Amino acid sequence: MLKTRRRQAKKRADTRVPGRPRVLHVEDSPTQAEATSAALEDGGYDVTLARSGDKAVYVLGERTFDIVISDIVMPGKVDGYELCRRVKAGPHGDTPVVLLTSLSDPMDIIRGLEAGADNFLTKPCAPDHLLDRLQVILATKRSRARGRVRAGIAVYFLGRQFTITSEREQILDLLVSTFEDAVRQNHELREREERLARSQQSLAALYQIAVGLNACNTEAEVAAAAVAHAVEIPGVRAGWLVLREGETGFRIAATRNVPPALQEPGALDGDCLCRQRLLAGDLDQVTNMMECERLTTARGDTRGLRYHASVPLWIGERTVGILNLVGSERGLVSEEDRALLYGVGNQIATALERTRLRQQLETLVEQRTAALRAEITERTRAEETLREREKQLSSIYETAADILFQLAVEPGGTYRFTSVNRAFFSVTGLGLDQIVGKRVDEIIPQPSLALVLARYGEAIREKRIVRWEETSVYPTGELTGEVSIAPVFDAAGRCTHLVGAVHDVTERNRAETALRESEERYRSLVNEVNDGFFVTDEHERFTYANRALALIHGLTNPAELIGRTFLEFVAPSARAAVEAEFRAGVGSGAKPKIVTATIVRPDGGEGVVEVKPVTVYQDERV
Known part of the structure; x- marks a missing residue:
């Protein structure tokens, strides 16, 4: 920026505009020199810049100027007072000289009068004030009478004698300008004191917000504390805090001192400019709204409230809501307060997030506690069941x-x-x-x-x-x-x-051994009898036959009968009748009936036999 200014200044110096007042600006500070020269050139002056008193003396010997503006303290042998003396002692002694001073020492005025200075300007000097003062000085120069004071005036100040050779009008101008600067400084001081008091009050309110947020444990407490302390900011008479809900929704979290017109149901609901800007991402700083839509369209008593400042509540890159501060004057929040409030908006959002996380953690803890209790109950029940089963198993094990x-x-x-x-x-x-x-x-x-x-x-x-x-x-x-x-x-x-x-x-093995031995004795006995003896399965096939039965059927080996049926040996003419008699006796529960049948042997011989069938049951099956 400084280099650009220098290039612009050089360009302006190379292109002098005829008729423009010529100013010699003497300043060793590059920053102040650039700022003052730029203000003068923008105000219509032709500026020549000298970086020291020695350089200024040289430039004054080369050409004339309509006015000289010089700092007092400069490097080299020629300071501001000495430069003023040389200007007044030279061929162009009527050239007005303006000294830039901080007015930190009353001797500055005496030294200025002694050197013949025409005017004082205090540093730093606002550009508008500088240009106004130069216009007055140039106008005074043109209208001043040509008479000069031939002898100096002796002035005693702080025990010392000073000889003032300045003209009376010049002395008067310097004193008036000094008084004017003193009045202006006093006015600025009062304004600064008022701003300081306002800032102190604002800082106190913002501090109370920060302190109050630390003691809050719920979202409602955070919102209420933020709004309650925010209305203590100078100029703020009411406020409300809204939080985002979903993608585009909002809900009122807290209000303070809202006028009757906004206390009606639904008065703070619905869309508005500040909410639109927040959703659009345009509300990225504290903003003074020209007029509040809700207050201008509200029906009823608004208590003279018309304007509000919107403080975005943000955390990271996410906005969570808006704090609206309401007053009756435009520009409700100053530039200094806007920066502070923006940070407070982050603190409020952080506190809200903290309470939400705390609530989530408490809910999670409650859920986990409930789950743990249920698990403990279930485990206790399972342990009791297990102990009961262990008792049962132990009882079974022992018995x-x-x-x-x-x-x-x-x-x-x-x-x-x-x-x-x-x-x-x-x-x-x-x-x-x-x-x-x-x-x-x-x-x-x-x-x-x-x-x-x-x-x-x-x-x-x-x-x-x-x-x-x-x-x-x-x-x-x-x-x-x-x-x-x-x-x-x-x-x-x-x-x-x-x-x-x-x-x-x-014992079972002993019983089985005894049974086998008994069966063997029984089979031996059956094989020795002359009557035929046999056992069939459910299909009437022989499963056992003794030797006598084999001989009756014309066979020598009982094994030749196994798998065959008795009806195979019955004469075909009598087979149906014999089968019917067999069927009638099987499973009837009646006393066994002797069946007489004629059998045909393999060699063609026939014989008459009497058969006494006995039904044997196993699991209720024949």
Whole structure:
């Protein structure tokens, strides 16, 4: 920007416009020199810039100027006072000299009068004030009388004597300009004090908003605190806060001091300019609205409120709502307050987000707590059910007629009894201390032990239930049992236990042996009798026949009858009648009836036999 100004200044200096007042501007500060020169050129002056008093003296020797504006403090031998003396002592002593000063020392005025200065301007000087002052100085120069004071005036100030050689009009101009600057500075000071007081009040209100937000735990509390403290900002008389709902919706979250006209149902609902701008992404800073649509169209008492400032509530790149501050004057919020309020809008949005997150967390905690309670209840119920089932299983385990046991699988192929039921004691005659904690090889005798260990290994290798029958000798005697063994594996796939059951079949085996022996004696007896004896299946086919029956049918071996029927040997002429008599007796429950039939032998011979059929039932079937 500075380089551009310099290029523009150089261009203007190279193109002098005839008739424009010529100004020599003496300033060593590049920034102030650029700003003041630009203001002068924009005001219609032809400006020549000198960066030191020495340079200014040289330029004044080359050409004349309508006015000289010089800073007082400059590098080199020639400061502002010395430059003024040389101008007044030179051939163009009527050239007005304006000194730029901060008026921080009363001696500035005396030194200025002593040097012959025409006017003072305080720094920094507003461009409009500078141009107005130059117009007055040039006009005074043209209308001033040509008479000059021949002798100087002695002035005593702060114990020192100063000789003032300036003309009376010149002295008067300088004093008036000094007084004017003092009045202007006093007025600016009062304005600054008022702005400072307003800023302090605004900062206090904004501070209260920030403090109040920290104590809020809900969205409603945040909105109410924000609006309540926002109306304490100077010029703000009412306010309301709206939050976004969905993509395009809004809802009122809090209000404060709204006039009766806006207290009607629905008065703050619906679309408006500030909401439109927020949705469009145009409300990216605190904005003073010209007139509030709701207030200008409201029916009823608005208490003179017409204008409002809209504060966007934002977090990250997302807007969550608007805080509207309402007053009766235009430009409700100053530039300084706008920047602060924009930051406050972020604080409000952050607090709202914090309360929402807190509410979500509380809801989540409640849900998880409820789920945990339900889980605990369910787990307690399951544990109670499990305990009940364990009791039932324990009862079944202890009262089962079969032997039940559990073995721990130890390294090296060792198996140790960890639990047995009561049946183990009663069947084997061994005591608890003789079984639990003992190895299998200490309980099961040979030769059964080798078979048992082999079956245990098979169950573990093949990961399945293995069954076998074993006979061992125990204190109660020789016992035979049907053994089932099942392996139990841990999460790593290692077999940790074997669970087994033994069904005592000693008595059953004894009964089966006795039955077989009885059947053998019965068959021997049947084979020795002279009467034929046979058994058929449900299809009347022979399944057993004795030797006498084979001889009756003209056969030598009973096996030749197996699978054949009695009706095959009955004479064809009598077969139907005999079959009918057989059918009538089967399953009737009546006393068996003797059936007489003529049979035909394989050699063609015939014989008459008497048959007494007896029905045998199994599971209610013939």
